[in-house]
Amino acid sequence: MIAVRDLGVSRGGMPVLAGVQFALSSGEALVLRGPNGIGKTTLLRTLARLQPPLCGEILGDVDDIAYAAHADGLKLTLTVDENLAFWARVFGGGDPEAAIRAFDLASLRDRPAGGLSAGQKRRLSLARLMVTGRRLWILDEPTVSLDAASVQLFASTIRSHLAAGGAAIMATHIDLGIEGRVLDLAPFKAKLPAFDADDAGGFL
Amino acid sequence: MIALLVRDLRLAFRAGGGFGLGLAFFLIVTVMVPFSVGPNSDTLSLIAPGILWLGALLACLLSLDRLLALDWEDGSLDLLATAPLPLEGVLSIKALAHWLTTGLPLVLAAPVLGVLLNLPAGGYLWITLSLLIGTPALSVVGTFGAALTVGLKRGGLLLSLLVMPLYVPTLIFGAEVARRGASGMSVETPLLMLAGITLGTIALLPFASAAVLRVNLR
Numbered sequence: 001m002i003a004v005r006d007l008g009v010s011r012g013g014m015p016v017l018a019g020v021q022f023a024l025s026s027g028e029a030l031v032l033r034g035p036n037g038i039g040k041t042t043l044l045r046t047l048a049r050l051q052p053p054l055c056g057e058i059l060g061d062v063d064d065i066a067y068a069a070h071a072d073g074l075k076l077t078l079t080v081d082e083n084l085a086f087w088a089r090v091f092g093g094g095d096p097e098a099a100i101r102a103f104d105l106a107s108l109r110d111r112p113a114g115g116l117s118a119g120q121k122r123r124l125s126l127a128r129l130m131v132t133g134r135r136l137w138i139l140d141e142p143t144v145s146l147d148a149a150s151v152q153l154f155a156s157t158i159r160s161h162l163a164a165g166g167a168a169i170m171a172t173h174i175d176l177g178i179e180g181r182v183l184d185l186a187p188f189k190a191k192l193p194a195f196d197a198d199d200a201g202g203f204l
Numbered sequence: 205m206i207a208l209l210v211r212d213l214r215l216a217f218r219a220g221g222g223f224g225l226g227l228a229f230f231l232i233v234t235v236m237v238p239f240s241v242g243p244n245s246d247t248l249s250l251i252a253p254g255i256l257w258l259g260a261l262l263a264c265l266l267s268l269d270r271l272l273a274l275d276w277e278d279g280s281l282d283l284l285a286t287a288p289l290p291l292e293g294v295l296s297i298k299a300l301a302h303w304l305t306t307g308l309p310l311v312l313a314a315p316v317l318g319v320l321l322n323l324p325a326g327g328y329l330w331i332t333l334s335l336l337i338g339t340p341a342l343s344v345v346g347t348f349g350a351a352l353t354v355g356l357k358r359g360g361l362l363l364s365l366l367v368m369p370l371y372v373p374t375l376i377f378g379a380e381v382a383r384r385g386a387s388g389m390s391v392e393t394p395l396l397m398l399a400g401i402t403l404g405t406i407a408l409l410p411f412a413s414a415a416v417l418r419v420n421l422r
Contacts, residue, residue, distance in 0.1 A: 048286050051422040067286045071279025075211070077218035082211075089207035090287050128283075 001026050001136055001167045002047070002060035008190065010054045011042045015190035020056070022183055024169065026135065027162050029180030032171040038185045040171035041070065044140050047169065066091075066134035070141060072125035076114030080105055080124055083113055084131055093133020102157050103127040103150075118145040126154055130161075137161065139170035151176065205289060205297055212301035222270050226263035226306040227313060233259035234317040245322045252321035253382030256331055257338075259317075260310045261375055264342040265367065267306045269360040271298060271350040272417075281354070285421055291414040299340075299347040299410070307339035323386060330385025334398060338378035341402040345370045348409050351417040373401050 003023035008015055016039035024030050032040050046053050048067035074083050084096040100106055103123040113121060122145050129137050137158075143151050155176040158168055162178070216223040237255050241247060275281040284294050314335050315328045323331065349367035353359035380394040 069279050069282050073279035073283045086211045
């Protein structure tokens with residue numbers, strides 16, 4: 001579904017990762033691990049084609065991808081229903097009812113998103129993925145501010161998405177209990193050009 | 205596309221959405237001018253078309269920094285950029301929503317406020333028509349400016365400075381249509397120039413806006 005060959009990504013003009021390789025077919029999940037600042041978000045944004053890669057290539061159809069960022073991307077003055085219905089219409093994909101059931105949002109549907117707690121907003125933002133109808137989910141820290149029960153809801157949603165032939169790439173530090181490969185990004189850290197002390201000497 | 209337009213309009217009309225901000229500013233400017241210039245009705249009717257145009261332009265400018273910044277702050281701009289809509293289309297719709305919530309109310313309010321400025325009787329048609337033709341260009345150019353400054357915190361000042369020179373042709377020809385109309389002269393040339401500028405910006409600028417927004421989202 002997506003394959004990445006010798007990919008290098010940069011943040012703010014500085015290379016952060018180099019030589020990343022993996023391939024993912026339908027029904028598989030890939031979990032990205034690595035310390036803070038290693039470039040997980042940058043890699044995910046590159047995979048979602050929000051920024052161009054520094055080198056290497058990404059194979060796969062961009063129209064398969066649904067991206068969920070750190071930010072929830074909700075409109076606080078719109079209700080839960082209106083938020084979901086908007087994305088369902090934009091993507092022309094799934095059924096908002098199924099998403100509302102899957103993330104247990106039925107009792108909140110007429111509340112404005114601004115009145116939700118952080119965890120409830122997160123659930124709504126994850127429910128958005130279901131209405132996109134896209135096969136490859138790219139998730140950046142999807143479980144932030146979720147409680148244990150909501151993490152289980154999310155894990156079972158991912159499982160049924162994978163069972164239905166979807167795929168997911170996520171950056172997360174907690175164990176969701178999903179069979180998936182883990183890609184540790186630490187070995188792909190880009191080597192910065194050596195700092196030349198003599199050159200900098202005249203400068204300091 | 206329609207879904208995005210409906211969402212933007214709905215957001216504008218909800219609490220805190222900013223609908224009426226430009227209109228209130230326009231009202232304040234035109235109401236205050238007679239106080240500052242003095243009640244001499246000859247002076248007022250002379251400057252009325254220019255004041256109405258300047259007020260509309262500044263009111264439009266005031267609402268520009270909300271145009272994309274709100275979507276950028278809450279992350280929905282990233283999501284829209286990965287959605288199946290072309291970014292050019294997204295920005296055209298955003299400009300249209302901005303015009304419907306800011307430009308169109310100004311067009312409708314201008315003849316009413318013209319009374320306060322003692323606008324000559326022949327001028328009402330032309331001030332309304334010139335604003336109707338000119339304000340879409342203000343929204344489209346403003347969207348370009350908003351796309352340029354979207355990543356910047358408190359980018360409002362830079363946005364105003366960037367957009368201001370781009371507004372000058374519209375202001376010149378728009379105010380000229382209104383001035384000539386008010387004094388009973390032929391308006392054909394400035395009206396055609398005004399319409400040409402508006403059509404040109406609508407046709408070309410969304411592509412430039414989308415290109416700079418892609419760079420800014422990196």
